[in-house]
Amino acid sequence: MLARLLPHPLLTLLLTVVWVLLANEPSAGSVLFGLFLGVVLPLLTRPFWPERPVIRAPATVIEYGLLVLWDICVANVQVAYLILFKKPEELHSRFLVVPLDTRVPEAIVTLAGTITMTPGTVSCDVSADGRALLVHALDAPDPEAAVATIKRRYERRLLEIFG
Amino acid sequence: MSGGLLGFLGEAAVALLLIAGSFFMIVGSFGLLRLPSLMQRLHAPTKATTLGVGGILIASMLFFLFTTGRVSVHELLITLFLFLTAPVTAYMLAKAHLHRARLQKELPPTGRPVGWATFDPAASDPDPDSGLRPTDGR
Numbered sequence: 409m410l411a412r413l414l415p416h417p418l419l420t421l422l423l424t425v426v427w428v429l430l431a432n433e434p435s436a437g438s439v440l441f442g443l444f445l446g447v448v449l450p451l452l453t454r455p456f457w458p459e460r461p462v463i464r465a466p467a468t469v470i471e472y473g474l475l476v477l478w479d480i481c482v483a484n485v486q487v488a489y490l491i492l493f494k495k496p497e498e499l500h501s502r503f504l505v506v507p508l509d510t511r512v513p514e515a516i517v518t519l520a521g522t523i524t525m526t527p528g529t530v531s532c533d534v535s536a537d538g539r540a541l542l543v544h545a546l547d548a549p550d551p552e553a554a555v556a557t558i559k560r561r562y563e564r565r566l567l568e569i570f571g
Numbered sequence: 572m573s574g575g576l577l578g579f580l581g582e583a584a585v586a587l588l589l590i591a592g593s594f595f596m597i598v599g600s601f602g603l604l605r606l607p608s609l610m611q612r613l614h615a616p617t618k619a620t621t622l623g624v625g626g627i628l629i630a631s632m633l634f635f636l637f638t639t640g641r642v643s644v645h646e647l648l649i650t651l652f653l654f655l656t657a658p659v660t661a662y663m664l665a666k667a668h669l670h671r672a673r674l675q676k677e678l679p680p681t682g683r684p685v686g687w688a689t690f691d692p693a694a695s696d697p698d699p700d701s702g703l704r705p706t707d708g709r
Binding site: 430492504 | 651686688
């Protein structure tokens with residue numbers, strides 16, 4: 409019963425919190441309306457997100473978030489350096505193929521988003537069976553090392569989180 | 572902003588963050604101008620500008636903390652929405668580019684029996700009843 413009313417409890421919580429933050433001042437009215445949105449929106453969008461992902465390692469979520477924030481800062485400096493001081497023809501821009509070990513759609517989406525936000529890489533496509541990511545790297549002199557970094561740094565943790 | 576040493580330090584921190592943020596914004600825009608291919612240009616707005624916007628948002632939070640003494644959280648929301656939308660935008664641009672430039676032949680092979688989803692739509696949804704899950708489950 410509760411699972412049918414709240415298909416994604418975490419999404420409900422997130423939507424409520426976001427609505428209260430949007431109001432910028434917590435009041436009974438904003439909390440109530442936030443809760444209303446938090447209940448109605450997951451119900452309306454359930455056909456697009458039928459199954460509930462299981463978070464196996466909540467501590468790793470925080471670790472992952474901090475790691476990604478740090479990597480975004482580093483990546484920004486790196487990309488700024490490449491743009492300012494490297495001639496465009498010296499850049500080793502190429503497509504990389506990242507084979508995926510995880511089978512959970514939520515983990516793949518998170519990985520693709522992380523890749524886009526961090527070290528000189530943008531994820532462009534996924535293989536039709538969802539088992540490999542197509543990634544474009546701005547400067548990857550050693551493609552195998554770049555793929556290994558992505559797998560070790562991000563996918564290993566996502567595997568811990570989503571299984 | 573209040574006077575005194577604390578006020579000065581606050582002002583200096585806000586100013587520094589604004590300058591650093593603007594620097595990364597301008598580098599991102601410069602990259603858009605300088606890099607030759609579309610796939611390379613895609614890197615500038617998804618990265619260099621993230622830190623730029625981040626710096627300016629933190630500066631804004633600090634400024635309102637010092638002037639009104641209250642914590643403003645709208646900036647955190649902007650960061651959240653940015654992190655949600657930037658990868659989707661980049662993905663849509665890349666996909667459109669792959670179609671328009673007809674790059675199918677130049678992409679590396681998937682290492683799988685099927686092609687990339689952009690060019691191989693039939694295989695991506697083998698069973699309409701299986702929802703959004705790809706083949707053979709977990």
